[in-house]
Amino acid sequence: AGSCVGVFSKEGVVLAAEKKVTSKLLEVSEASEKMYIIDKHISCAVAGITADANILINQARMAAQRYRYAHQEPIPVEYLMQLVCDTKQGYTQFGGLRPFGVSFLFAGWDRHYGFQLYQSDPSGNYGGWKATAIGSNSNAA
Numbered sequence: 311a312g313s314c315v316g317v318f319s320k321e322g323v324v325l326a327a328e329k330k331v332t333s334k335l336l337e338v339s340e341a342s343e344k345m346y347i348i349d350k351h352i353s354c355a356v357a358g359i360t361a362d363a364n365i366l367i368n369q370a371r372m373a374a375q376r377y378r379y380a381h382q383e384p385i386p387v388e389y390l391m392q393l394v395c396d397t398k399q400g401y402t403q404f405g406g407l408r409p410f411g412v413s414f415l416f417a418g419w420d421r422h423y424g425f426q427l428y429q430s431d432p433s434g435n436y437g438g439w440k441a442t443a444i445g446s447n448s449n450a451a
Contacts (some may be wrong), residue, residue: 387418399434
């Protein structure tokens with residue numbers, strides 16, 4: 311998996327992802343497999359197993375829509391991050407379930423805290439950052 315970088319400022323959040331070319335024989339796709347839109351105000355970058363990420367992204371999208379329907383306002387960024395990480399942590403706790411092998415950078419805005427950047431790791435831990443990187447060679451980034 312390539313690296314993903316997130317940088318936070320008062321004016322916004324920037325997410326960037328490295329696109330790895332696995333083979334010169336493969337045709338390069340236009341769409342990115344590392345950047346996703348969760349809701350109108352939240353997007354994320356992914357590093358890790360793409361299939362695991364797709365499952366969690368779909369759950370996050372459903373949670374965001376359920377919250378919008380129930381409360382008539384967008385879901386807070388940290389609350390969505392907490393829901394996703396609770397799911398990830400649950401899969402590390404119980405026997406017979408393979409943990410999700412994916413890290414996320416969630417970037418978003420809400421009316422209470424403004425712009426926010428969160429990083430989560432495969433174990434379900436998450437935290438807010440001003441700048442961070444995930445994926446291969448994230449320490450060098």
